[in-house]
Amino acid sequence: DIQMTQSPASLSASLGETVTIECRASEDIYNGLAWYQQKPGKSPQLLIYNANSLHTGVPSRFSGSGSGTQYSLKINSLQSEDVASYFCQQYYDYPDTFGAGTKLELK
Amino acid sequence: EVQLVESGGGLVQPGRSLKLSCAASGFTFSDYNMAWVRQAPTKGLEWVASISYGGSNTHYGDSVKGRFTISRDNAKSTLYLQMDSLRSEDTATYYCARRSYGSYDYWGQGVMVTVSS
Numbered sequence: 001d002i003q004m005t006q007s008p009a010s011l012s013a014s015l016g017e018t019v020t021i022e023c024r025a026s027e028d029i030y031n032g033l034a035w036y037q038q039k040p041g042k043s044p045q046l047l048i049y050n051a052n053s054l055h056t057g058v059p060s061r062f063s064g065s066g067s068g069t070q071y072s073l074k075i076n077s078l079q080s081e082d083v084a085s086y087f088c089q090q091y092y093d094y095p096d097t098f099g100a101g102t103k104l105e106l107k
Numbered sequence: 108e109v110q111l112v113e114s115g116g117g118l119v120q121p122g123r124s125l126k127l128s129c130a131a132s133g134f135t136f137s138d139y140n141m142a143w144v145r146q147a148p149t150k151g152l153e154w155v156a157s158i159s160y161g162g163s164n165t166h167y168g169d170s171v172k173g174r175f176t177i178s179r180d181n182a183k184s185t186l187y188l189q190m191d192s193l194r195s196e197d198t199a200t201y202y203c204a205r206r207s208y209g210s211y212d213y214w215g216q217g218v219m220v221t222v223s224s
Contacts (some may be wrong), residue, residue, distance in 0.1 A: 032209055034209070034210035034211070036152075036211075042216075043202055043214040043215060043216055043217050044144075044152065044202070044211070044214055045214070046210055046211060046212050046213075049207075049208065049209070049210040049212070050208070050210075055212060087151065087152055089152070089210065089211075091209030091210060092209075094157075094166050095154055095166070095168050095169070096142075096154040096157075096209075097154070098151055098152040098153070098154070099151070100151050101151050101152075
């Protein structure tokens, strides 16, 4: 199985700040990567697919980048509604595997 | 509007069975692969099973292979997960999700399954 190592596990940032979350795959996943946001008590919501494509309706302050085994999610100009947990997921090969998550809080 | 509504969760004893349902609306159900993804309390996400749009191809995670069965009824726009021989480690919120080119673009609200004596 492809292992997804996500960092950091938690993150504290101020409003307006830019934050970056990273995921490293145990092998090349050829941009088969998605990012999800999950707010407390809610279901996950797709943010980014194919490593860098913004899902419909997602604010443009979210962006994804990377290739090979290294990928990142960037949130520009952090808003209060961005407080959530974020997960990466590889779908290049079965089984789909997720990163352990990053909990983003406001400083 | 795409909607996925899960049902069928609850408290069940170890070794017993439970069947989850997911009613889909707002899109052509038979055009999409579907999946179940679960999340144990305060834990991360774990893919459980996937099924192709026609129902002929299924995939399972190692932790549920041989115990869980994913199926669908395209005439009813409904996805199912039959869970047999349940274990305490199956306790989780189970999400139904629409699979689009590998990622999950829409999720249900989730249904809780608790396996305990």
